[in-house]
Structures are given as structure tokens and as C-alpha cells.
Amino acid sequence: MLRRPRRNRKNEIVRKLVQENDLSVNDFIYPLFVSSEVKDKEEIVSMHGIYRYSPQILLWEIEDCMKLGLNAFALFPHISDNKKDNEASESWNENGLYLSTIKMIKEKFPECVIVSDVAMDPYSNFGHDGVVENEEILNDVTLEILARMALAQAQAGTDIVAPSDMMDGRIGYIRKKLDEHGYTNVLILAYTAKYASGFYGPFRDALNSVPKFGDKKTYQMNPANSREALVELQLDIDEGADIVMVKPALSYLDIISLFRKNCNIPIAAYNVSGEYAMVKAAGQKNWIDEKRVRDEILLSIKRSGADVILSYFAKEWALDIVRM
Numbered sequence: 001m002l003r004r005p006r007r008n009r010k011n012e013i014v015r016k017l018v019q020e021n022d023l024s025v026n027d028f029i030y031p032l033f034v035s036s037e038v039k040d041k042e043e044i045v046s047m048h049g050i051y052r053y054s055p056q057i058l059l060w061e062i063e064d065c066m067k068l069g070l071n072a073f074a075l076f077p078h079i080s081d082n083k084k085d086n087e088a089s090e091s092w093n094e095n096g097l098y099l100s101t102i103k104m105i106k107e108k109f110p111e112c113v114i115v116s117d118v119a120m121d122p123y124s125n126f127g128h129d130g131v132v133e134n135e136e137i138l139n140d141v142t143l144e145i146l147a148r149m150a151l152a153q154a155q156a157g158t159d160i161v162a163p164s165d166m167m168d169g170r171i172g173y174i175r176k177k178l179d180e181h182g183y184t185n186v187l188i189l190a191y192t193a194k195y196a197s198g199f200y201g202p203f204r205d206a207l208n209s210v211p212k213f214g215d216k217k218t219y220q221m222n223p224a225n226s227r228e229a230l231v232e233l234q235l236d237i238d239e240g241a242d243i244v245m246v247k248p249a250l251s252y253l254d255i256i257s258l259f260r261k262n263c264n265i266p267i268a269a270y271n272v273s274g275e276y277a278m279v280k281a282a283g284q285k286n287w288i289d290e291k292r293v294r295d296e297i298l299l300s301i302k303r304s305g306a307d308v309i310l311s312y313f314a315k316e317w318a319l320d321i322v323r324m
């Protein structure tokens with residue numbers, strides 16, 4: 001035999017020499033939940049090791065992460081029910097939980113990068129990502145609300161706005177609004193191919209944002225489709241997205257590599273709550289080697305073509321790297 005592929009697997013050093021992909025702390029965005037309802041922190045039952053933080057304790061958590069080299073955070077708000085309405089008006093209340101927390105983080109740690117969530121569902125009494133009328137999710141009136149929300153976040157000091165709603169035309173609408181107000185340096189990370197997925201369950205527990213009626217299938221994508229993802233990709237690029245995202249990650253690795261072949265801007269992937277919860281649950285039962293499976297999953301996302309990974313595993317992964 002002239003070709004013996006096993007020679008390149010001979011020992012650890014050779015294997016590492018020929019290794020094609022690697023992970024680094026620089027690849028991660030760590031999602032964090034802030035709440036006005038909790039005293040210090042409260043674990044999310046379906047997401048072992050992930051917490052809702054009070055704003056003050058959140059600062060310590062961020063400081064902790066930054067010591068590990070994790071410097072980018074996706075922040076999500078847990079809003080009390082009495083502040084929710086059909087216009088998501090709490091989302092642009094500058095003294096409200098979310099915007100004041102962004103402001104506080106950026107004052108304390110100007111060098112960290114905050115990715116703020118642009119979507120109505122945490123603030124919506126219907127738990128939907130758009131304005132509701134007769135159980136229908138309205139697209140165009142929602143755009144104005146999203147743009148107002150994005151602008152308020154920019155004014156609070158966010159670095160990246162991340163529309164996670166899937167309304168048509170929102171990237172261009174938000175870009176225009178930000179530019180008109182001089183926020184030309186705020187990036188847009190677009191949830192470009194966001195699928196209507198069962199993997200978001202634990203996240204909705206975390207935010208108490210389960211839809212009050214129906215589901216999100218009239219705006220989030222059908223899991224059966226991949227060509228349609230290219231339509232969304234083209235639109236978001238044309239409308240000015242800086243980074244495009246695929247979500248969830250694991251059942252959609254093919255979409256990530258499809259994006260890699262079809263665009264030259266950075267790609268992010270969201271390793272979502274249900275994907276995290278499955279690994280944690282099986283790990284707790286000792287049915288799998290949790291860390292090994294975690295590392296394999298994260299690497300698969302990178303290998304498929306993602307430049308940026310949003311993952312609840314980011315901190316524990318970074319901690320393990322530091323310990324090694």
C-alpha cells in the first residue's frame with residue numbers, strides 16, 4: 001500500500017500537526033440571561049449550569065468570563081409579565097432592565113463586546129416576535145418597533161445588534177435607522193436562517209416567553225428547507241448584515257456549510273438551549289462522556305464552516321482549556 005492514512009494518526013503530536021480545525025476562546029459568544037426578578041442568581045431548571053442573573057451579579061459573571069478570555073456576550077432579558085404588551089414598549093424604556101444593564105456593562109467593561117437581542121418576544125404579552133392582530137403576526141408594523149429597539153440598544157452602548165425575529169426586511173430597516181442616527185459602527189448579526197425548532201424549549205423557559213397561542217411557523221423557517229436559506233442569505237447580505245447566522249446549529253450543519261460555499265462574510269451558528277440541555281441531561285446520567293461530546297459538537301460546528309459560535313458551553317469549555 002502506498003497510501004496509509006493511519007500514518008497521519010500515528011501519535012498525538014502528528015495528529016495535532018495535521019489537524020484541520022481548532023477552537024479558540026476568540027470564536028465564542030457566550031449567551032447570558034439578566035433578570036429583575038431574581039435576587040442574585042437562579043439556575044434555569046432545564047439548563048444545568050446556566051443562570052438568570054441580577055444585573056449586579058451579572059457584572060461579576062462577565063468579569064469572570066473575561067479572565068478566561070471570553071469577551072463577547074449575547075444578552076437576553078427575563079421581563080416580568082406585568083411589563084409585557086403587544087408593542088414591546090418595555091424594550092425601548094431606557095431605564096428598564098435591559099437597556100440599563102447594557103449601559104452598566106459597557107461603563108464597567110468598555111472593552112467587552114455586547115450582542116443585544118432585537119426581538120419582541122421577551123417583552124410581548126403574546127410571546128411572539130411580532131405585533132399580533134387577530135392571532136396574526138404583522139410584518140411591517142413590527143419593523144418600526146424592531147428599528148426603535150435596535151436604536152435604543154445602540155444608544156445604550158451595544159456593539160452588535162442581533163435581530164432574532166425573522167420578519168421580512170428587518171435588516172435593511174434597522175441598518176437605515178442606525179445610520180440615520182450616526183450609529184454606522186454598530187454591527188448587525190442577522191439571524192438569517194432561523195428555523196422553527198423544538199430545540200428552543202429551555203430558552204423559552206428561561207425567559208418565560210412561550211407563545212401564548214399557536215407557534216412561530218409563519219415567520220421562522222421550515223426545517224425541511226435548505227434552498228430557502230439561500231434566499232434569506234441573499235436578502236440579509238443585500239440589506240447590510242455584517243454577520244449571518246444559522247440557528248439551531250446541530251440539525252443544520254448542512255446549512256452552515258451551504259452558507260460557507262455561498263458567501264464570503266462571516267458566519268455564526270447558534271448552538272441552542274435544547275442542544276445544550278440534551279448533552280447535560282445525558283451527561284448527568286453518565287450515559288455519555290459529557291465533555292468529550294461537548295468538544296466534538298463544538299468542533300463539528302467549526303468544521304462545517306462557522307466562524308463564530310454562540311454556545312452555553314463557552315464558559316465551561318474555556319475553563320477546561322485554562323486548566324489543561
Ligand code: PBG
Binds near residue numbers: 121216
Ligand atoms: C427569540 C429567540 C429564541 C432564541 C433566541 N432568540 C427562541 C424563539 O425563537 O422562541 C433561542 C435560543 C436558544 O434556544 O438557545 N427571539
